[in-house]
Amino acid sequence: MSHPRTVLVTGASRGIGLELVKQLAALENGPVHIFAACRTPDSATALKEIARAHAQVHLVKLDTLDDGTISSAVNEVTTILKSTDDGLNLLINNAGIFEKEGGSCPGGERASFQRHFDVNSTGVAMVTQAFLPLLTKASSMSNSAKMGAHKAAIVNISSGGGSIGDNTTGSSVFNNVAYRMSKAAVNQLTKTLSIDLEKDGILVVSFCPGWVQTDMGGAQAALTPEESISALLTTTFQLTNEHSGGYFRRTGETIPY
Numbered sequence: 001m002s003h004p005r006t007v008l009v010t011g012a013s014r015g016i017g018l019e020l021v022k023q024l025a026a027l028e029n030g031p032v033h034i035f036a037a038c039r040t041p042d043s044a045t046a047l048k049e050i051a052r053a054h055a056q057v058h059l060v061k062l063d064t065l066d067d068g069t070i071s072s073a074v075n076e077v078t079t080i081l082k083s084t085d086d087g088l089n090l091l092i093n094n095a096g097i098f099e100k101e102g103g104s105c106p107g108g109e110r111a112s113f114q115r116h117f118d119v120n121s122t123g124v125a126m127v128t129q130a131f132l133p134l135l136t137k138a139s140s141m142s143n144s145a146k147m148g149a150h151k152a153a154i155v156n157i158s159s160g161g162g163s164i165g166d167n168t169t170g171s172s173v174f175n176n177v178a179y180r181m182s183k184a185a186v187n188q189l190t191k192t193l194s195i196d197l198e199k200d201g202i203l204v205v206s207f208c209p210g211w212v213q214t215d216m217g218g219a220q221a222a223l224t225p226e227e228s229i230s231a232l233l234t235t236t237f238q239l240t241n242e243h244s245g246g247y248f249r250r251t252g253e254t255i256p257y
C-alpha cells in the first residue's frame with residue numbers, strides 16, 4: 001500500500017476534515033504536501049497548530065461557494081507543487097453542511113434546500129473541476145498501472161443518508177430530506193465522473209464516514225473522529241480500479257446507491 005505524495009482536504013478547520021489532516025500528517029512515509037483547505041485559515045487554531053508541527057501541511061483559503069477563493073487556492077497549490085514537480089494525487093471533498101431546521105418536507109424552506117445543494121453537491125463539482133488539471137497531471141506522471149490514491153483519486157465525503165437503496169427510515173432519523181437529497185446528488189457526481197475520468201486514470205468514490213462526534217454529528221454519535229478516519233484512510237489507500245464509481249462505508253463495505 002503506497003500513500004499519495006500530495007493531498008488536498010476541504011473543510012479542514014474542524015471535525016472530520018481536521019482529523020483527516022491530523023492523521024495524514026502523522027503517517028509514516030506519508031504525503032510530502034497536505035493542503036488543508038478552509039474558509040478562514042486565520043481563525044483555524046487547531047489546524048494552525050498541526051501546521052506548526054508538520055512542515056508538509058499548508059493552510060489554504062478555500063470557500064467551496066466562492067469561485068474566487070477556489071481559483072486562488074488552485075494557483076497557490078500549483079505554485080507549491082511546482083517546487084517538487086508534483087500533481088495532486090488525492091482530492092478529499094469533505095466540506096459539508098447539515099442544517100437542523102429548514103430541510104424537512106413538509107415544513108421546508110427553499111433557501112435551506114438550496115444551501116444544502118450549494119455546499120454538499122454543487123460546491124463539490126466546482127472544486128473538483130478546478131483541481132482536475134492537477135489530478136490529471138499526477139495521473140500522467142505516475143508509472144503505476146493501477147488506479148488509486150497513490151496515483152490520482154477523488155474521494156467525496158457523502159453520507160449513508162444519501163442512499164436511496166438503503167432508505168428504510170424516511171424522515172425519522174435525519175428529519176432533513178434536503179441533506180439526503182444533496183448527498184444523493186453528490187453520489188451521482190461520483191458515479192458520472194468515475195466513468196468520464198477512467199480514461200485519465202482517475203479513481204472516484206463516495207464514502208460514508210459513519211456517525212461521528214463532530215459539531216455536525218453531535219456528542220452522542222457512535223464514533224470518535226479518530227476511529228472513523230483511521231478506518232476511512234486505511235480503506236482509501238486500498239482502493240483500486242474495481243472500486244472506482246463505488247459508494248462505501250469507512251470500512252469498505254458497499255452501500256447501495
Ligand code: NDP
Nearest residue numbers: 011013014015016063064095096159211212214215216217
Ligand atoms: P462539521 O460541521 O463538524 O464541519 C464541517 C466542515 O465543513 C467545517 O470545516 C466547515 O468550515 C466546512 N464547511 C462548511 N461549508 C463550507 C464551505 N462553503 N466551504 C468550505 N468549507 C465549508 O461536519 P463534519 O466534520 O461532521 O462533516 C464533514 C463531512 O462529513 C460532511 O460532508 C458531512 O456531511 C459528512 N458526514 C458527517 C457525518 C457525521 O456524523 N459527522 C456523517 C455522515 C457524513 P467552517 O469551520 O468554516 O464552518
